[in-house]
Amino acid sequence: MxxxxxxxxxxxxxxxxxxxxxxxxxxxxxxxxxxxxxxxxxxxxxxxxxxxxxxxxxxxxxxxxxKEKQSPTMYNGMKRKVAYLTFDDGPNSHTPEILRILKEHNIKATFFMLGNSMQQHPDLIKQIVDEGHYPALHSMTHNFTKLYRSGSANNFIEEQKEAQQLVKEATGVTTNLIRAPYGSAPQIKEPFRDDIAEAGFKMWDWTLDTLDWNYAKNPSGMLDEVKRGLKKDTEVILMHDRKQTVEILPELIEYISSQGYEFEVYDPNAHFVVNFHHDERL
Amino acid sequence: MKSWKNKIGVLAMIVAMAMMLAACGAPSSEKLFSSFEQAASTESAAAAAFEELKQLESRDQKQYDTILDKGERSNVNVQTLITQTMSTLDQRQQAMTKVKDKVTAAYEHVAKAQSQVDKLEPAQGKEQAAQALTAYTKRYETVQQLAAQYEKLITAERALYEQLKAEQTNLKQLQQAVRERNQQWTQVNQLKQQFNQYSEQFNTNKDAFYKAAGIQTDKANSSK
Known part of the structure; x- marks a missing residue:
């Protein structure tokens, strides 16, 4: 139980x-x-x-x-005077001579090239880059009416892009540096510059004009212009690929050197503002 | 002994079944929503690092300009300022590493989301979900490259400040150091812009996906 x-x-x-x-x-x-x-x-x-x-x-x-940091031209009691030689409207039949003179003096320069000229001399674009110079853009046509009178920046930007493509095809380099034909003032106003900045271009004018167009028969006039104008610590000197430039270039180089300047070529990694509007974006 | 084994076996089966039930319970759109939002929410912890980086970079820019300005005559005047500025370089690197770590941790939530995208019908926003996932993956890959590139930038920044500080510095060497720094900066800037584009693509596509999937949303939050 x-x-x-x-x-x-x-x-x-x-x-x-x-x-x-x-x-x-x-x-x-x-x-x-x-x-x-x-x-x-x-x-x-x-x-x-x-x-x-x-x-x-x-x-x-x-x-x-x-943003990019600026290189000092004055620091710790030292002062550096720098000259940038720039050549517009090439490449053309005078460009090889200019390249020869630059090579002789071991100077690198900046070439603002026209698209229409580049199409005729693709070998020279390559030579410019191969020899350490900087390829920059100066539109396709240099045509004032087409570039500035259409009511917008479209033609201007399109031409710079077309020229940019030509440089890339010839050298593999994509350059964003442009110079406006006839300079950026007075024709390039703020809305126009907005579009240039938006398109990713940097725009250089110049600080010293040799007025070479005026001295075809008297190249030494270009030297006088330089003697009168060479004052700033950094000078961007405007010339063109022309006969008178070839003739006077060795003397110009000698004079600029004698004033304590060193020559530099444009470097996108050391870009600084050189436009008549002081537009920091460009 | 044998009966305990049986009991454990039964218990394990119940647990497994419950998990499978839970997993099958939510539709793919809900799971994707959860993955995307969990990722975005995890990243919100990086908001302070994003802000810190912005502040430090901005301060560096101002201090560099001051160093050049006050050091024109002699760099003895700016030794302390250079040392101070250099000390923030490590903080910048740390802030960037924090951002990378948070984005990496957040990516874990969407790393295996492709199978859920595959299960979606076109009408449920399959294309938008796929695009959001692609953008987020590319964004994750970009931040890895960015963090590595940022380290190179910091090295170049340090070399530049060392040059500015040196007694025997010269302008040619300084220019070279600036070029090197700017070269690294250009690449960092490109990667930042790329990252930002993917951020925008992810935000836009996930919103479009939610809309297509009929998920009602309340845009109250941002991870920054």
């Missing part, structure tokens, strides 16, 4: 234990299901607002507050 009672009690205990275990398993299963659902569906974060709408987060972007 005692043994029967004991067996019944044991069986009852077993049933109770089984029910508790089942309840426990169901409870754990439900708990894991709920947590799992949250993890999979909502990943444990609350993404739903009170109105039943999901809260959305946008990812961030960088602020680009820095």
């Amino acid at each position: 005692v043994r029967v009672d004991s067996r019944r009690r044991n069986q009852r205990k077993k049933w109770i234990l089984r029910i508790i275990l089942l309840a426990l398993l169901v409870g754990i299963g439900f708990g894991v299901y709920t947590v799992g659902k949250q993890l999979w569906a909502h990943d444990g974060i609350s993404t739903t607002s009170k109105q039943g709408q999901h809260v959305v987060t946008s990812v961030a972007a960088f602020d680009t507050v820095t």
Whole structure:
């Protein structure tokens, strides 16, 4: 009798234990299901607002507050005078002579080339780059009406882009430096400059004009212009690929050197502003 | 002993079934939403690093100009300022590393999301979801390159400040150091712009995906 009672009690205990275990398993299963659902569906974060709408987060972007650093021309009591020789309207039949003279003096210069001339002398574009000079752009046509009288900057920018492509095809170099035919003032106003900056170009005018166009029969006039104008620590000197330039170039170089100037070539990594409007974007 | 093994087996089965049920429970669009938003939310922890970087870079630019200005006659006048400016270079690198780490951690949430995109129907914004995922992946890859490139920029910045600080510095060497720094900066700037483009593409495409998938959203937040 005692043994029967004991067996019944044991069986009852077993049933109770089984029910508790089942309840426990169901409870754990439900708990894991709920947590799992949250993890999979909502990943444990609350993404739903009170109105039943999901809260959305946008990812961030960088602020680009820095810019190129300027090279000092005066520092620690030292002063450096630098001259940039620049040649417009080439390449043409005078360019090889200019290159020869520059090579003789171990000077690198900056060439603002016309697209129409580049199409006729692709070999010279390559020579300019191969010899360490900087290829820059001066439009395709140099046509004042087409470039500045259309009512927008479109023609100007299109021509610079076309010229840019020619340089790239000939040399593999993508240059962004341009010079506006006839200079940037007065014809290039602010909205025009907005478009140039937007297109990613940098624009150089000059600080000293040799007025070579005026001295075809008297190249020494160019030297006089330089003697009169050479004053700043950094000078960007305007010349053209012309006969008179070839004739006077050795003397110009000698005079500029004698005044304590070193010659530099444009470097996009050391760009500085040289435009008549002092537009910092260019 | 055998009965405990059975019980553990039953328990494991219940747990596995519950997880599978939970996984199957949410539609792919919901899972993608969750992945995208969890990623964006994880990145929000980097907001301070983005801001810190901006502030430090801005201050560096101003201090460089001051160093050149006040150091014209003698760099003895600017030794302390150069040292101060150099000390923030490490902070800039650290801030960039923080950004990279947060973006990397955030990317974990979307790294395996392609299978969910594949399950979407075109009407559920499949194309937009795919584009958002591509943009986010490229953005992640870009930040890896950016962090590496930023290290080179910091090295070049340090070399430039060392030049400015040196007693026997000369202008030709300074110019060379500036060129080297600007070269590295140009590449960093390009990568930043690339990163920003992908950020915009991700934000735009995920919004378009939510709209197409019928997920109602509340644009209250930004990670920055």
